Amino acid sequence: MKQMRTGTRLLLLTFVIVAAIVLLGARNSDTKITKVTSQLTSRSVRGIKQQYQQSKTATIFLHGYNGGAYSTNYLIHKAEQTGAAQKALVVHVYKNGVMAFKGYWQRSIKNPMVQVVFQDNHASQKAQIYWLHQVLVQLKAKYGVTGYNAVGHSLGANDIINQALKYGHDKSLPTLHKVGDDRRTVRWPDRFSEYANGSAGTPTGS
Numbered sequence: 001m002k003q004m005r006t007g008t009r010l011l012l013l014t015f016v017i018v019a020a021i022v023l024l025g026a027r028n029s030d031t032k033i034t035k036v037t038s039q040l041t042s043r044s045v046r047g048i049k050q051q052y053q054q055s056k057t058a059t060i061f062l063h064g065y066n067g068g069a070y071s072t073n074y075l076i077h078k079a080e081q082t083g084a085a086q087k088a089l090v091v092h093v094y095k096n097g098v099m100a101f102k103g104y105w106q107r108s109i110k111n112p113m114v115q116v117v118f119q120d121n122h123a124s125q126k127a128q129i130y131w132l133h134q135v136l137v138q139l140k141a142k143y144g145v146t147g148y149n150a151v152g153h154s155l156g157a158n159d160i161i162n163q164a165l166k167y168g169h170d171k172s173l174p175t176l177h178k179v180g181d182d183r184r185t186v187r188w189p190d191r192f193s194e195y196a197n198g199s200a201g202t203p204t205g206s
Contacts, residue, residue: 030127031120033134034097038142043104049083054110057147057177058139059085061115062132064154069117071153076113088112089143093131094119105143114139114148125155129163133173136163140174149178157181 048054063071069090079085089103091114105112116135118128139145150160157179164176 030124031095031097033099036099036138038101041104045106045109046086048110052084056110057149058112058114058145060148060150061113062152062156062159064156066121067153068121069115072115075151076115079113085111085113089114091116091135099134107144125159128159129166132159132163133167136173140172145174147175147177151180
C-alpha cells in the first residue's frame, strides 16, 4: 500500500512538472509578427456632424481575453450612428504571424476608429502587449497616425496601459492621449467624440 501511494505521488509530481513545461513552452512560443499586409478599398470619407469636435486623432478599440470583434462592435456602431466618428480600419493579428490591415484610409480622415482583433484571444498578456505595440508602430509608419486614444474591453484596457508603460519611450509610436474602458463609454455613448478628441477627462470604470 505504501509503495502504491509513493507511486501515485510520483505520477502526480510528474504530471505537474510536464504541465508546467508545456505552459512555459506555450508562453515562450508566442507568435511574432512576420508579415504585414494591407487590403484597402476606395470609399468616400464620411462626414462628422458639426456638433462634434473633429481631429485626425485615431481611436483604437481592443477586445479582452476570449473576446473578439463582437466585444467592441457596439461602441463603434454607436459612434458611427451618431455621426461622432467613422470606422476606418480593422487590424487582424493572426496565429501565423500575419498582421492584416483592412478597410479604407485617407490622410484627411477625421475621427477615425481602428478595431484591433487578435485571432489567438487566449494568448499571454505579454504577447498581446507586443502585438498591440506592433499595430501602433504600423499605424504611425504607414498611415500617418501621430496621436491616438484607446478604448479597451476587459483585459484589453490592461493591455493598452501596459503597452504604454513598456513602450512609452518608443519614438516610432503615435502619442497616447486618452484611455477608456468600455463600461463608461457604453453608459455615455453620446460623449464618444469627447474621448476621441481628448476633451473629456480620462474615463475610468465604476
